[in-house]
Amino acid sequence: MFFHDLKYFILSQLKTKNLIFWLLLFPIALGCFFRIAFGEIYGNLTQTGPIPVAVVEEKDNPVFRSVLESMKGLEEQFLDPVDLDEATALERLKNNTVEGILYVNDKLRLTVAEDGLEETMLKKFVETYTLRETILTDAALTHPEKMEAAAAALSKDCHSVASVSVTTGNTNNFTQYFYNLIAMTALYGSLLGMQICFNNQANLSALGARKSCSPISKAVSLAADLTGAVLLQFLCMAVCVTFLVFVLKIDLGNRLPLVYLAACLGGMTGVSIGFFVGSIGTAGQRVRTGICNAVVLLFCFFSGLMVGNMKALVARFVPWLNEINPAAVISDSIYCLNLYSDYRRFGEKLAAMLLISLLFCILGIIMTRRKQYADI
C-alpha cells in the first residue's frame, strides 16, 4: 500500500504543471537571468587578485614600509598598495578604484567605504599588523640584531590574513544571489508539502475525502506522500544545482557534494513548511498556494534574493532573523561552505535545517492526524 501510494503521488506530481514551473522552470529561468545580469561583473570578481589599497603616509614608518615591500615579493600578492595623498586616496575610494585607505602614522589606521569581503580582510590585516608591530617594537628594544628577521616574520603573518581567512571557494557577492536562488527553489518545495494535505484531508478536497474512505491508514498515506514529496524535491534541487554549476558555470566552490547535500536538506525544509501550512485551517488550494508563494518570497527577500545587502542589514538590525529564516539558513549553509575551511558553521546550518524540518513535520502530522472532521 505504501509503495502504491508513493508511486502514484510521484507520478501525479511529476505531471503537475504548477510544480514543474515553480520547482524547475522558474529557478532555471531566474538563474539564467541572474547569469546574464551579473555575467560580466561575476566573471571579473571570480578572479581572485590583490586588494587595491591606497597608502597615505602621514608619518614615516620604516617597519610598515618594510612589511609592504616584503609582501610585494610573494607569489600570491595579497595587497596592491599605491602611495597617494589623502585627497586623491579619498577620491579613489569614492569611485571604488581602491578598497580602503591605510593611514600610516605611529599607528596604522584603515578607512573603508563599505562592508565586504575585501574590506573585512583589510581590517583583519590592520589588526594583525598592529598586534605584531607591538611585538616587533619590543623586539627592537630588546634584540635589535634580530630586527630584520622579525620584520620578515611580521610580513608573513600579515599575509596569512589572506590564506587563513578564505578557502579556495568563491566568495564574491554576486554568487550570493545564486545561493539565494537555491534557497528559493528549496522553499518552493512547500508546494509539494502542501499537496500532501490536499490529498489526505477530507475537509480540504474531494480527493482527500475519497482517500479517507478507503482502507489505507492515514499514517501510511502521510508517510508515503511525505517520502514522495521529499524525493521529488531532492530531484528538483539536484537539477537546480547541476544547472547552475554545469550549464551556467556558477562557481559554487570545490565542495560540490556538500552543496548538493545542503540543497537537498533545504528542499526537505521547504516540503515540511508546505506540509505545515497546508495542515492549518480550511482555506482552498489557490489561497494556500498564494500564501505559500508569499511566505517563500518573504523569506527570500530577507535572505537577499531581491536586494543584495539585505542579509547584512538583517544581520545588523535583527540578527536573530537570519537564524530562523529558512531561506537565510539554506543560503548561509552554502556560503559557509565556501567561506570557511572548517565544517563547524556548515554543520550548524545543516542542523538548523533538520530542526526546522522536524519541527514543521511534527506540527503538520499533529494537525493532519485526525481522521474525523466536524465539518466537510
Add this chain to the structure above:
Amino acid sequence: MENTVIKIENLVKRYGDLIALDHFSLAIREGEIFGLLGPNGSGKTTTINCMLSLLAFDKGNIEIFGQKMTPVSYDIKKQIGIIMQDVAVFNELTVYENIDYFCGLYITDKAERKRCVMEAVEFTGLGEFLKFYPKKLSGGLLRRLNIACGIAHKPRLIILDEPTIAVDPQSRNKILEGIQKLNRMGATIVYTSHYMEEVEQICTRIAIMDKGKKIAEGTKDELKRMIKNTETITVEVLGLSEAVRNEIIQLPHVYRTEYDGERLTVFCSGGTHNLIRVLDVFRTHEIRVGRVYSELPTLNDVFLEITGKELRDRKGDSHVLS
C-alpha cells in the same frame, strides 16, 4: 430474514446551532437499492459522511455489516465503494491510472487488480479513453470515471452520492442502468439524489428526508399511498364558470379544484375513470377544451403533501433544487 447492511440509530449531527441530522434512523437491507431523497440541505450527504466516519456526530450509532463503524474500521471500508458527489480523481493521472490507483488502495495483488480495473473500465464503457486525462473528458465520462474508481474493487456495498449531477440525459441513463446491473451482481446500493425520477426509476426502497429528519420511508408505491391524491387532471379551458366548477367538484373522488383562468386542475383521491367523468361535464355543457393531462402522483407530490413545499425548485433549472 434479510441481513441488515447499514443500521443507523438516532443520529444527531449539529453544525453550531443548526441541526443537520435530527435523530435520524435507518436500516438498509442486503440486496436493496436504497434511495435517500430530499432537497439540497436536507442532510443526505451529511448522513453519508457520518456513515463513512468522515464526519464526527454528536449522538447516535452507526453499524455497517453488523459492526460499529469507526474511522479505523479498515475491514469494513474494504467492502465499501464510494462515489462522491464531487468527482474525486487526480487530474494529472490518466483514466487507467486513476482507476488503478483507487483499486490499489483495496487490492494489493497486481494481477487481480489489473483484472478488476479492466472489468471496471468495461463496465463503465471507458475503454476508448484509458489514456485520456480527466480534463479531456466530458461531464458524463468524468462521472463514469468517478464510478469506475469507486466500484473497481467489487465492493459489497456501494454508496453513490448524487452521481448524476450535471450529466446529460444519455449518460444519466447509462449510469442508472449500470447501478441496476451492479445491484443484480449482488451489491447493495445506497443512492442519494434530489432527482425524484431517478429514485423512482431504480430504487427498491426510499427514505425521504427534509431538514435532517426522515419524513417518510417505504417503496415508491407505499409512499404514494401515504398521500390523499391519487390522480391530478389538468384541462386547458377558457372562461370556465363557477357553476361548472361546482359541478366538477361534486363528482365522486374529486376533493379539490384549482382554476387560473386558462387551466383547470382537478385533484382526485382514489377511484377510476375520473378523467372520463370530468370530460363528460365539459361535453354536457358544450365547452370546448384544449389539452388534457392525467397524472399519477409522484414523489414530489408525496413530499409536497407531507412538507407543504415542492421537492424540486421550479423557478430555476428543472433539475436544480433550492
